[in-house]
Amino acid sequence: MSEAIKTDVLIVGAGPCGLFAVFELGLLDVKVHLVDILDKIGGQCAELYPEKPIYDIPGIPMITGHGLTESLLEQIKPFNPTFHLNEMIETVEKIGDPGFRVTTDAGKVFECKVLVVAAGGGSFQPKRPPVPGIEAYEGGSVHYAVRKMEEFRDKDLMIVGGGDSALDWVLNLHPLAKRITLVHRRDDFRAAPHSVEQMRALVASGQMDLLIGQVTALEGEGNVLSAATVKGNDGTVTKVACNAMLPFFGLTMKLGPVANWGLHLENNLIPVDTGTFETNVPGIFAIGDINTYPGKLKLILSGFHEGALMAQKAVKYVYPDKRVVFQYTTSSSSLQKKLGVN
Amino acid sequence: MAKINFVDHSGETRTVEVEEGATVMEAAIRNAVPGIEAECGGACACATCHVYVDEAWRDKTGAPTPMEEDMLDFGFDVRPNSRLSCQIKVTEELDGLVVTVPERQA
Numbered sequence: 447m448s449e450a451i452k453t454d455v456l457i458v459g460a461g462p463c464g465l466f467a468v469f470e471l472g473l474l475d476v477k478v479h480l481v482d483i484l485d486k487i488g489g490q491c492a493e494l495y496p497e498k499p500i501y502d503i504p505g506i507p508m509i510t511g512h513g514l515t516e517s518l519l520e521q522i523k524p525f526n527p528t529f530h531l532n533e534m535i536e537t538v539e540k541i542g543d544p545g546f547r548v549t550t551d552a553g554k555v556f557e558c559k560v561l562v563v564a565a566g567g568g569s570f571q572p573k574r575p576p577v578p579g580i581e582a583y584e585g586g587s588v589h590y591a592v593r594k595m596e597e598f599r600d601k602d603l604m605i606v607g608g609g610d611s612a613l614d615w616v617l618n619l620h621p622l623a624k625r626i627t628l629v630h631r632r633d634d635f636r637a638a639p640h641s642v643e644q645m646r647a648l649v650a651s652g653q654m655d656l657l658i659g660q661v662t663a664l665e666g667e668g669n670v671l672s673a674a675t676v677k678g679n680d681g682t683v684t685k686v687a688c689n690a691m692l693p694f695f696g697l698t699m700k701l702g703p704v705a706n707w708g709l710h711l712e713n714n715l716i717p718v719d720t721g722t723f724e725t726n727v728p729g730i731f732a733i734g735d736i737n738t739y740p741g742k743l744k745l746i747l748s749g750f751h752e753g754a755l756m757a758q759k760a761v762k763y764v765y766p767d768k769r770v771v772f773q774y775t776t777s778s779s780s781l782q783k784k785l786g787v788n
Numbered sequence: 789m790a791k792i793n794f795v796d797h798s799g800e801t802r803t804v805e806v807e808e809g810a811t812v813m814e815a816a817i818r819n820a821v822p823g824i825e826a827e828c829g830g831a832c833a834c835a836t837c838h839v840y841v842d843e844a845w846r847d848k849t850g851a852p853t854p855m856e857e858d859m860l861d862f863g864f865d866v867r868p869n870s871r872l873s874c875q876i877k878v879t880e881e882l883d884g885l886v887v888t889v890p891e892r893q894a
Contacts, residue, residue, distance in 0.1 A: 490828075494827075494828050494831065494833040494834060495828065495831050495833045498831055498833065567827060573862060573894050574894075575864075576864045576865045607861065608861050609858075609861065630861075631861065631866055632857070632861075634857065636857075636858040636861065660865075660866075695861070695862050696835070696861075696862035698827070698834075698836070698894040699827060744829070
């Protein structure tokens with residue numbers, strides 16, 4: 447086990463609520479690390495709607511998901527939080543009163559006094575395409591991400607999807623794989639036009655295959671594929687030799703390991719006390735879309751409020767002997783010093 | 789008000805009423821119609837409010853926009869009559885609309 451990273455607070459999820467919680471905790475001198483399963487900061491704002499306008503952030507008539515993420519990062523810069531991206535928290539073990547030892551799927555270990563679950567709709571995980579029996583090949587021939595390109599050398603590779611991930615991997619793995627077949631449900635691709643042109647050129651020169659339709663059946667032994675059946679939109683059925691498959695059907699939100707941390711759950715949401723946003727486990731808080739309480743609204747602005755109240759309670763765990771005086775950023779010179787504006 | 793009929797994959801129909809101007813997804817969510825998840829809340833960003841429009845109604849609901857088609861790529865078991873219910877605005881013309889909810893959304 448690697449040496450534990452010690453921090454006052456560990457936030458699960460780097461979406462808008464997690465980011466603003468850094469600000470509220472920072473004003474109270476609480477140090478924060480954040481873990482997110484995505485490879486980027488911003489949560490749903492980055493993954494689901496980076497370019498879509500949001501109209502209900504108080505004081506900001508219109509901002510995109512990406513813009514809001516950038517603004518929050520600017521706002522919390524003085525507090526210098528540390529991000530651990532592409533990692534999912536797997537286990538949470540109580541080691542103090544409160545105090546937790548938290549382990550990620552990458553084997554990273556944290557020791558924190560307070561854990562804040564700001565995980566939104568849960569963890570983003572690849573969508574499984576609607577192919578009967580595909581589960582059996584996961585961990586064998588079916589992969590939802592490319593970890594090592596070498597794994598695809600000399601493979602009969604089927605890539606399924608029409609977005610940038612699908613097209614990028616067609617182009618990147620084309621030199622390595624024995625043969626690539628790209629399968630997409632329509633002859634129209636949302637990937638970058640340049641990638642689509644390159645793919646079409648490879649198809650035109652006979653260097654790869656493109657099938658328009660859907661994968662309907664898989665054949666193989668154990669978790670090793672040997673063939674895939676593709677049903678074309680015109681009804682033609684093609685069986686393609688295939689011993690590796692990369693489906694790219696986007697991401698979906700699953701609650702994931704949060705369910706195993708000893709927290710009460712109601713319909714996959716975490717009930718909290720609305721004075722502190724603490725869960726049934728002292729020292730573990732839940733803010734944003736993942737919590738529930740009477741009157742709960744899944745709004746970013748509600749998550750901001752929840753983060754502010756959470757911070758007031760969390761600081762008592764981090765500095766049990768310190769008297770916390772509530773101050774305003776408009777008038778407090780000590781807060782302004784922390785923000786680097788005075 | 790318009791009536792919208794949601795047929796689940798076992799064939800059972802639930803009929804709900806919704807005011808014109810709302811979306812078919814909103815009609816489902818407000819009435820807790822099973823099988824419509826609408827994870828993104830109607831931003832055309834998740835493909836979890838996917839429905840099949842009854843053949844008799846396809847002309848009236850129209851075809852998906854290019855943005856909706858892009859999202860439908862992420863749908864489960866997408867067919868020619870697939871639509872995202874958050875992108876179908878209810879009008880007087882759609883009173884009595886029949887849509888089928890897929891077996892699952894993702």
